[in-house]
Amino acid sequence: MKILVAVKRVIDYNVQIRVKEDGSGVVTDNVKMSTNPPDDNAIEEAVKIKEAGKASEVVAVSVGEEKAQETVRKALAVGADRGILVKADGSIEPLAVSKILQKIVEKEKPDLVFMGKQAIDDDCNQTGQMLAALLNWPQATFASKIEVKDKSLEVTREIDEGLETIEVNVPAIVTCDLRLNEPRYASLPNIMKAKKKPIEQIMASDLGVDTKPRIEQIKVEEPPKRKAGIKVASVEELVQKLKNEAKVI
């Protein structure tokens, strides 16, 4: 079995996001970038499945600018066998990413495609679903547990009501939740080895995919500042304020 894992380069989750003054986006110059956290879970799970002898190869793929190569390299350092970087500049929307991934799937013919449930930068939560539609494959989203069966997967999903367990036939798309596993650290020797693993570079335009944005972004602004909390002296005062000021009771 072969697993393709899609990884995205995003602003590190610890960085305090700053909106550009002209409202055209957020500041990314000299800002620490990392792998989208749930994508780390996707890689970890794929590598675990391979280590358990249930997969033969793990291929990491990313779509983005030249520097997204670092994200692919990181995936190689924690156990992916080889990488693919599809180069495309500017804002690449989920639809374009899914179309690119569709082409890569047609080329690589994996049995499974893993990715994070959503990216922490745009929070779209669309790519996996769109790819499933384009390929007409079954999908298991928000996976917090994956069990590999003979020709299917048993996937536990994080849903509003609790946990849902479904079975999907292979080939399938799985989008991963942060609860799925604890991603490993890349060790120094493995980082060294990763430098020697191959990364194939493809231009998005060579795949015949139009990556032109379909959504017009009007403005990016900071969320309104929250007012500071206050201390109340008594329960009476609290009830008073909840009734008259907050008007919630």
Next chain:
Amino acid sequence: MSRETMEYDVVIVGGGPSGLSTAIKLKQLDSNLNVCILEKASEIGAHILSGNVFETRALDELIPNWRELNSPIKIKVTKEKFLFLGKKKSLSWPTWLLPAVQQNHKNYIISLANLCRWLAEQAEALGVEIFPGFPATEVLYNEDGSVKGVATQDMGIDKEGNKKDSFEPGINLLGKVTVFAEGCRGHLGKQLIKKFELDKGKDPQQYGIGFKEIWEIEEKNHTEGLVMHTAGWPLDNNTYGGSFMYHAENKQIFLGYVIGLDYRNPHLSPFDEFQRFKTHPAIKKIIEGGKRISYGARALIEGGFQSLPKMFMPGALLIGCDAGTLNMPKIKGSHTAMKSGIIAAETIEEHLKSNKDLSIFDEKLKSSWLYKELFQARNVKPSFSWGLILGIIFTGLDQILFKGKLPFTLRHKHADHETLKPAKDMPKIDYPKPDNIITFDKTSSVYLTGTNHEDNQPVHLKLKDPNLPISYTLNEFDEPAQRYCPAGVYEVQKENDINKFVINAQNCIHCKTCDIKEPSQNITWVTPEGGGGPKYGNM
């Protein structure tokens, strides 16, 4: 699980200006050398904080064509000001009356973090292997006592010291020569100075704590290329310190404050002095209407020539501010750190090729401009132990009239942890509450640093005696850690009338002030899990 070993010709600990310069120079001298750099931050530059007005002298030597290589050195200093601040008034000091070392017209306003990122690109292009996120945690020795290399930190250890599922053992990195370039108060450098008695016959090292904020200010208040320094208010005559304000590009200013850690009043809070300083009319009018976008703090070296330890030992070199090459009156350490890195590389190349002893580092250092600079600067900082006014008068004579050639050397008498007076004998300081416009509290400041440490790991701020903070330091000095820490790591909390010393280690911004200033030297800073700490952008 046994530890893996990787061997290099040269292992460099720390990806700051000195370590990167060593790496680049080594590869220029001999491209076949295997060189690696370990860096504790998640990426190069993320733990770098500096003013910074940059003198290009060392870079001109290292990469003469840097102007053609899209370096982040762009804003030339165009105008200079020096102000003495009174409580409300300010007095502008004519710049022609400043010592030559404090004149900056040939220098550039830069972000040192961005310069380091650029230097790292140059180093990688030459084949240097850089490993961010891997702190060197321990020095490894040969049987004959010489340095063999370093071990990196184990990853995935929980609070109690047990291995987690994600456990990944550290590895041993062995070098024919190991270069320690950890910056001011490096935790391995400190051990080496002690073990090899590198500071024998030297004065105790002197430190300061430096704060920096980046502000985006209104266009009308911004003068690209303007460099301004102040002395005086809010510090009293006996406390050494001053401010900087550098007008960089994109309407940004780099605003900062440095306070000597030899201050005596345990009630003093360096962080709050900095915040208060911003309320001075001469400062407030510039930043008013602007927005603070970054914050950070870092200890720096102030001891200079008298405190500079021996920089070589069997198997290793100690460079940059890990030793202490900052030029205090110049308020610059980047060019000297880089120069020490270049000298280190030249030393190592001769050592490996012609089997010369590493002690040739000393001869090279002594015949360099770096040594001359530090020698000329040597009397400035100690003269300020007589107070600001006498210090300025003496410095004027020493630096302008005699150009640092007076036939005597003033000494640093005390280590910084020895200078605090008992809390009961010193005046309490009433700091104004932050207004969240010009002045801020520590919590909202640390938030801007992007600091994070994996929660479930051992505390990396070790107490030799866990009871001492409450049993002694609280009574004697009102536990100054609550105030000297710029990130609010240390708190004394009262629970049922019992005082408790709390360490919020995940807030630590790796400034090392606690390791320096704790009066009983009870706190030891060790490396946390790799990648932890601040994520500074263009600091």
